[in-house]
Amino acid sequence: MAKLKKFFRYENVGLLFVLPAFLYMLVFVGYPIIRNIILSFQDVNAGNLVRGTKNFILFDNYLELFKDSVFTTSLWNTLRYTVLCLVFQFVIGFALALFFSQRFALAKPVRGILLVPWMIPVTVTALMFKLLFATDIGVINFILRSLHLIDQNIEWLTTPGTAMFALICANVWIGIPFNMILISTGLTTIPKELYESASIDGAGKVQTFWKITLPLLKPTIESVLILGFIYTFKVYDLVYVMTSGGPVNSTHMLSTYSYKLSFEMFKYSKGSAVANVLLVILLIVGVFYIKATTEGEEE
Amino acid sequence: MKKRKITALLTALTMTAGILAGCGGTGNDAAAPAAPAADNAPAAQESSKEESGGEAASGGEAQAITIWYYWETEGHQVALDQVIQEYNGSQSQYEVTAKYVPFADFKKQLSIGASADELPDIAILDSPDHASYVEMGIFEDLTGKFDVSNYYEGTVNSCTVDGKLYGVPFGANCLALYYNEDMLTAAGCSVPTTWDELKETAKALTTDSVTGLALCSVQNEEGTFNFVPWLWSTGATSYDINNENGIRALTFIQDLINEGVMSKECINWTQGDVMNQFISGNVAMMENGPWQIPTMQSEAPDLNWKVTLIPKDAEYASVLGGENYAVINGGNVDGALDFLTYATSEEKVKFLMDKFGYISADKNIAGSQFAADSPYQPFVEELNYAMPRGPLAEWPSVSDAISLAFNQVITGTATPEDAAADAQATIDGIVK
Numbered sequence: 001m002a003k004l005k006k007f008f009r010y011e012n013v014g015l016l017f018v019l020p021a022f023l024y025m026l027v028f029v030g031y032p033i034i035r036n037i038i039l040s041f042q043d044v045n046a047g048n049l050v051r052g053t054k055n056f057i058l059f060d061n062y063l064e065l066f067k068d069s070v071f072t073t074s075l076w077n078t079l080r081y082t083v084l085c086l087v088f089q090f091v092i093g094f095a096l097a098l099f100f101s102q103r104f105a106l107a108k109p110v111r112g113i114l115l116v117p118w119m120i121p122v123t124v125t126a127l128m129f130k131l132l133f134a135t136d137i138g139v140i141n142f143i144l145r146s147l148h149l150i151d152q153n154i155e156w157l158t159t160p161g162t163a164m165f166a167l168i169c170a171n172v173w174i175g176i177p178f179n180m181i182l183i184s185t186g187l188t189t190i191p192k193e194l195y196e197s198a199s200i201d202g203a204g205k206v207q208t209f210w211k212i213t214l215p216l217l218k219p220t221i222e223s224v225l226i227l228g229f230i231y232t233f234k235v236y237d238l239v240y241v242m243t244s245g246g247p248v249n250s251t252h253m254l255s256t257y258s259y260k261l262s263f264e265m266f267k268y269s270k271g272s273a274v275a276n277v278l279l280v281i282l283l284i285v286g287v288f289y290i291k292a293t294t295e296g297e298e299e
Numbered sequence: 300m301k302k303r304k305i306t307a308l309l310t311a312l313t314m315t316a317g318i319l320a321g322c323g324g325t326g327n328d329a330a331a332p333a334a335p336a337a338d339n340a341p342a343a344q345e346s347s348k349e350e351s352g353g354e355a356a357s358g359g360e361a362q363a364i365t366i367w368y369y370w371e372t373e374g375h376q377v378a379l380d381q382v383i384q385e386y387n388g389s390q391s392q393y394e395v396t397a398k399y400v401p402f403a404d405f406k407k408q409l410s411i412g413a414s415a416d417e418l419p420d421i422a423i424l425d426s427p428d429h430a431s432y433v434e435m436g437i438f439e440d441l442t443g444k445f446d447v448s449n450y451y452e453g454t455v456n457s458c459t460v461d462g463k464l465y466g467v468p469f470g471a472n473c474l475a476l477y478y479n480e481d482m483l484t485a486a487g488c489s490v491p492t493t494w495d496e497l498k499e500t501a502k503a504l505t506t507d508s509v510t511g512l513a514l515c516s517v518q519n520e521e522g523t524f525n526f527v528p529w530l531w532s533t534g535a536t537s538y539d540i541n542n543e544n545g546i547r548a549l550t551f552i553q554d555l556i557n558e559g560v561m562s563k564e565c566i567n568w569t570q571g572d573v574m575n576q577f578i579s580g581n582v583a584m585m586e587n588g589p590w591q592i593p594t595m596q597s598e599a600p601d602l603n604w605k606v607t608l609i610p611k612d613a614e615y616a617s618v619l620g621g622e623n624y625a626v627i628n629g630g631n632v633d634g635a636l637d638f639l640t641y642a643t644s645e646e647k648v649k650f651l652m653d654k655f656g657y658i659s660a661d662k663n664i665a666g667s668q669f670a671a672d673s674p675y676q677p678f679v680e681e682l683n684y685a686m687p688r689g690p691l692a693e694w695p696s697v698s699d700a701i702s703l704a705f706n707q708v709i710t711g712t713a714t715p716e717d718a719a720a721d722a723q724a725t726i727d728g729i730v731k
Contacts, residue, residue, distance in 0.1 A: 046431045046692055050413045135564050158563040158710060246518045247566055247710045248703065263407040264519065265695045266431055 046266035093179025126241035160250035186220030361394035378654035420630035434692035466623035470657035473685035501560035504583035511560035531616035541723035549715035
């Protein structure tokens with residue numbers, strides 16, 4: 001009894017609150033993930049999905065993947081796509097958040113309107129950018145030509161290098177409002193007195209930004225970056241609609257390649273192996289995030 | 300502090316995992332959305348057991364028969380529904396319902412359904428995928444249950460594996476060459492019949508705002524469908540590409556791009572997009588199928604176009620498309636067979652084919668299906684040269700190699716020689 005009482009001390013009650021969500025996740029997320037991991041160690045294809053033996057071949061799927069040039073391309077693509085998107089989204093989003101934190105007429109409504117890209121369904125955005133970047137009828141080529149920056153239309157979506165650029169542009173456009181709104185919220189939590197006393201002490205704008213704004217925003221920035229990383233790393237719909245992984249497999253991401261292997265080519269085990277690589281990378285990022293945040297709390 | 304760490308860890312883990320799983324079917328087990336659609340199947344089995352217990356069909360409740368199909372065109376859905384309603388009204392033993400599954404999800408849903416044991420009783424699926432599902436073991440052997448002796452050989456081959464019939468062809472289609480007659484007349488060209496003539500004609504038709512030829516070149520099965528007629532016309536087969544013939548086909552397509560008579564944008568155009576470019580007057584000739592005709596007639600009634608055979612290199616060639624009915628084993632097989640017997644009767648086939656803009660897979664029906672001057676008539680002739688893809692359980696992988704090779708030469712990322720060699724290496728790894 002005493003033990004039970006001890007267990008229900010204030011601190012432990014938190015664990016109980018987490019329990020329902022945890023059980024839900026265990027059934028609807030944990031189970032599929034475990035099944036997926038088992039699947040990736042087997043040799044399941046069209047021939048033995050329903051009947052026949054599913055042999056355990058352990059890491060053969062993974063070993064084969066790392067010899068598969070489309071897989072290594074998708075891994076590299078996913079990484080550089082994520083990093084480049086994050087850099088631009090974050091910098092532009094931060095700048096806009098600072099801008100709209102100033103008090104001026106219409107600051108709030110305009111900031112609201114800027115949220116539109118985040119609210120539009122991704123498939124719609126993808127179709128829109130597909131048309132913007134079209135070679136002969138695209139607005140982007142039209143503008144560049146009108147400004148005499150180019151003589152010939154650039155084949156944005158049909159050339160391997162530029163197709164990735166177009167994807168990044170589309171995703172940066174989607175991601176800016178997300179970064180902006182979270183950082184704006186973070187900015188409002190910084191007490192105004194700090195800025196006042198800093199200005200009395202003679203600190204300049206740049207100095208207050210580096211010495212007050214940035215350090216106090218550290219937890220917000222960490223959340224924004226980690227959430228941004230996860231959202232960007234698992235990209236699927238944008239790529240599927242804009243390029244479907246083409247031209248010539250040059251814009252495949254881990255997610256699109258996993259789908260293609262599983263559901264277009266019936267290589268279920270190989271497809272789930274790709275999905276697991278995606279999962280492992282995201283888990284590593286998650287662990288770093290936890291370390292960063294908990295250290296901050298213990299200071 | 301430790302506890303907070305653990306709580307944070309759990310939350311973050313589940314959060315990451317939740318988002319990952321939320322992206323929809325990265326693995327094989329995201330089957331939840333498929334469940335409600337298929338729960339008719341077990342019910343049907345149960346009621347079938349009850350009824351066989353003795354009661355006559357007149358008294359008991361009708362057994363449910365489910366069909367999955369992927370046609371998004373409204374006219375197709377309405378026509379299929381009409382046949383189903385007529386069938387349901389004609390007898391009281393079975394109650395057929397049809398469910399639309401989008402084409403992009405169709406293979407996924409069948410795969411998930413197979414592993415979760417939640418399948419319909421009848422699937423109407425794309426013919427090149429038929430062999431893969433036969434290999435999976437979910438289709439009933441229909442040998443001797445349907446008379447397919449009058450059907451086009453290619454259509455029957457597409458659902459035959461190891462000499463056994465695992466499906467019934469729904470209807471046939473193939474690709475042919477559409478041309479804008481006004482543009483051809485204005486440029487003083489005659490209708491091309493060979494590759495050389497095609498290239499010359501395409502050059503003559505190309506202007507600042509019009510490209511001579513377009514064909515869907517996306518890197519998937521749809522692209523392969525449009526590429527193989529060119530490959531086969533040289534005498535190359537789907538499995539033997541790295542030779543003079545295969546390279547000639549790749550070179551021909553690459554030349555069309557390099558000479559500017561075909562747009563590189565084709566790699567992002569579905570067959571529907573190609574048709575839209577054609578009726579907008581941006582493209583003078585296109586490779587496409589007969590199912591576009593109803594849309595073209597209603598969207599662009601004034602456009603003056605005609606259809607002819609795909610120009611040949613060594614021999615005329617086209618590719619066979621269309622769907623097959625398949626009966627799922629473990630479902631209500633008797634009910635499925637009963638409906639299929641009804642739906643494949645001459646009267647119903649004629650009705651469906653007319654509404655669909657398809658050609659009957661039955662030669663006797665196809666022969667008298669269209670008037671001599673009908674735009675569909677060239678497709679009936681082209682059907683004589685049309686061959687099926689596969690049938691091969693690993694066809695999706697072979698198809699991927701073929702569409703990749705054509706995409707490589709179109710985008711200029713590989714020479715025809717290298718593309719052919721790469722594709723051959725992939726195909727040899729699958730077939731040999």
